[in-house]
Amino acid sequence: MKVVALVSGGKDSCFAMMRCIDYGHEIVALANLMPMDDSVDELDSYMYQTVGHQIIVSYAECMGLPLFRRRIRGTSRDQRLNYAITPGDEVEDLFILLNEVKQQIPSITAVSSGAIASDYQRLRVESVCSRLGLVSLAYLWKQDQTFLLTEMIRRGILAITVKVAAIGLSPAKHLGRELADLEVPLLELKERYGINVCGEGGEYETLTLDCPLFSNARIVLDKYDVVLHSADSIAPVGIIHPLAFHPEYKNENSSRSSSNDNVVSNGLHKVHEVEGDFVLPDIVKCQSSDLPSDAEKKLELCISNMGGELFSLGCWIQNPSRTSKGLQDDLASVLRRIELQLSENGFDWSNVLYVHLYISNMEGFALANEVYVKFITEKKCHLGVPSRSTIELPLLEVGLGSGYVEVLVAKEQSKRVLHVQSISSWAPSCIGPYSQATLFKEVLYMAGQLGLDPPTMMLSPGGATAELEQALINCEAVANCFNSFISSSTILFVIYCSSCLTSTERVEIQHKMAHYIQQEASNVHQTRRMPNPIFLYILAPDLPKGASVEIKPVLYVPENAEDEVQIRESRPASKISKQLNDSALQVYAISGKICTVLVSVTNDFVKKSCSETDVKSGNWHRSERNLQTMATFCVVFLNKILSENDFSWGDLINLRFYYTTNLFGSADTLDKIFTEAFAELSLVNNCIKIGETPRYNLVPVLGSGRSASMDDIITCELFASKL
Template identity: 65%
Template structure:
């Protein structure tokens, strides 16, 4: 990609450019924000480093690139973590600046920034990039700061301290010192005082005088004065005010990047003027105006709800005619129906924690996203957009439409969302309206993770075993952001395998999953409560042509007390014919899988071949499943009202339609509700029937039906 780099003069923005080049991108322009008044060194800004701004003008000639600069007219008006477009805010100056760069250099598609640990800065850069249709590149994000600082020095960045503001740093002693000389001392006070060695906590700021990207010249600071801003006895604050500098040329000026801005001047400097009033973005049409023919479709709702605190809604199109509509029409209908149901109960998309998006053809994945963003937007979900997983299912084969959506809803605004849209070395970015993970009620719901190499966002080569290893590493990186560990806290891991995999490849995936949790169990700080449950699902296709995808659910207690956890495995003895696994924590959470394998089916439906299962046999199996679900709940001191979701995955090769299957299960549940008075059966079912190629608790995936339940008192 062609990149415009946000530069402040500091080491981080320069090294971020170097990392962009490492990953094959091309820096074609620089962008800098500076004080409105040249005589001012530092602004009271949460966003921008402005000390040393007098020197940044030299970067254009040093690198042989156009430099776009804008004076900061705004101030810090919107101080919440998640930025909302605000007139007069300093972030809007960045928008105006990058918007002008994009106009003058239309080939630019990405923005580089040096964010390492600040969510505040990263989210604002991502907000501006999103509005401009640009990709945010943040290759320093979440990197170990000690290693990062050492890398910068080893790779030739020559920078001096231009501001100090931390315990252990003295303006008289440490201002103007080369960073390479200060590293041992910075590491020492890190151990003593806990400072960020890269200065991410505002401990110090730097000015880069030379680096490998400065092909044409390097900077020499000839004259400066020390300004003591705050003579504090413990952590005095001071900075350098540059008075004179010069460039020492290395060779004849050469352009290190191409641009198409018209003038073609090497080292061209352009000051961007203009109003910082936010652009008026074209808002998407309201969902209700897009519903189209949803009211004419046979839309089926599934609502698992015992209370208004937390529940799930599933929606699919049933009894589809031979003349099928496309994905766009079906997905609009399904999402529209869910939105209407949410609104009926006083909710909206802000209350949604997680979304399962099932589509009939992964070739329509891009189209599905286009429809999706008409409904679920960052504006509607100001606390953060829901996490999501997307897979292809054999929907049409069983008489359903092209889209099937499930949403998990909470009756409060207490969720904590991690949504990193920048491409980095940390974990795969989520460029779009879905997040990496959402924490609610001590349960972390993580988006489906592919085996993507984070900095390149491409699938790891080497086959499914390599992909699942990377997917698990990506999941672990996300869990770490919640001070947690995948190994210690995983409750349930759903592993989606592509249909193209052989049995041996699926078995290898299972071995990788098991060894990942077994090998790391002794190296983690938090003791694992119980072994997680693995659910394997065979799907026709996965996003990006991936061979495997993992969707983790974790338990993260607020007080650090993990309680008493246990696993319970079913048996196939004469007394018990069921095959199931549960994961419980102190009566608060229960996840369970009930497997109706061929062996189990043979015992409860004697003299029946799985391929010849009739409606009567399914009715027996359904009753058996309801009995086991009830048993699992009671054994764990939970009730039907504690259910968050109840799903039945069934093989699409059963000789009956989804409509017939749904009717049988509904009748069984209604009869059970009437007999036991355990719950009230309304007009809508409390379960989802999900067609898959196959499923099970192992990679063999031999279940005829797999029941997944998740109940919580949290």
């Protein structure tokens, strides 16, 4: 990509440019924000480093690139973590600056910044990039600061300190010193006082005078004053105010023009002063505000019990031969119907924690996203957009439309999301309105993770197991942001496998998963014994980006890590359980909090439950009586497990029945049979309270199960919570 680099003069923004080049991008322009008054060194800004700004004019000449500069007119008006467009805010100066760069150089598609740990700065850069249709590149984000400091020095960044403001740093002793000379002292101060060795806590600021990107010249600081801002005895604050400087050219072909000259040697690269004022953007009426049609109001809905804090809502189009108009129209109808249902119950998209997006053809993934962003936006979700997983399913084959959506809704708006849109070396970015993970009531719902190499956003080479390994690394990076670990905190792993994989490759994936969990668990200090997570494998026709595998973890993240938690691994001893092999049942229950169940209905069950004639003929699934037997077993068995773990159907959050399309006909038939099974359970056992009739989603798949063989006939996935 062609990149405009935000430069403050500091080491971080310069090293960020170098990392962009490492990953094949091209820096084509520079952008800088400076104070209104040249004599002012430092502003009271939450966003911008301005100390040493007088020297930035030389960067255009040193690098042979156009430099766009704007004087900062705004202030930090919106100081919330998640920024909203605010007239007069300093963020709008960045917007105006980058908008001008984009107008002058239309080929630019990305913006580089040196953010390392500040969510405040990163989110504001991402907000501006999103408004301008640009990609944020933040290759230093979440990187170990000791490693970064060492790499900056090793790779030839010559930077001096222009501000010190931390215990152990003295203006008289440390101002104007080269970064390389301060490496050892900084590391010692980290050990002694816990300072950020890259200065992310405001401990110090730097000014880069030379680096490998300065191909034409280096900067020589001829004269400066030391300004003492605070004579505090513990952490005195001092800055350098440049008085005179000049470029020192590196070869005879370099420009001989003055650093105050706007034009460098080739006559094309200039320093551009960007003027202009903030203009409130037009608010475009989005498609989702349109009212659903009468036909859309009749779309099939599945709403779980709404008595608790959480409930799930599924919507799909039935009999698509009469109503389906293609993926875009189908998905718009489904999302509009969900939006209406949320509104009727006093909720909106900001209440949604998670979205399962099922589409009939992955070739329409881009079109599906176009529809999706018209309904679910950051503006509508003030606490953050929901997390999401997307896979292709054989929807049309069972009489459903091209789009099928299931959302997890919280009545209370207290979720915490992680939504990083910048491309970095940390974990795959979410360039769009969905978050990497959403935490609510001690449960972390993670977006589907592909085996993408974070800095390139390309699938890891080496086949399915290499993709799986990278996906697990990505999951771990996200989990760590919530002070958690995939290996020791995961309740449930859903592993989506593409149908392009061979049976051998799927087995290798299963072995890799088991080995990873076992190995990582032994490396992580655990304060309590945690059982192995539940594994659910789903065979899908296709996955985003043509991936071989996608992982969707659900984690338990207790608010107080020191609390004693009772873990119950349940295996009901009821007679009906004898119809199952031990391996066909997985239960993960945290007493009084969570109950997750996976039940596999296998061929062994069919042989025991159906007539010998049906089994031999292979027509058992064509018998409604046999299907009723299977459905009755599922609901009775799930009821037994809930009861033995002190849960009821009123605690149900979601219930999915995955069924293989080659064994069953339309979804209508199966839906009718399961509905009757629950009705019979209610009448016979009287275990379902009024208003708590379980609702479920029927999910058509190519295969499912607790192992990578995915040879279950039906797999039941249940999640109940009292949180």
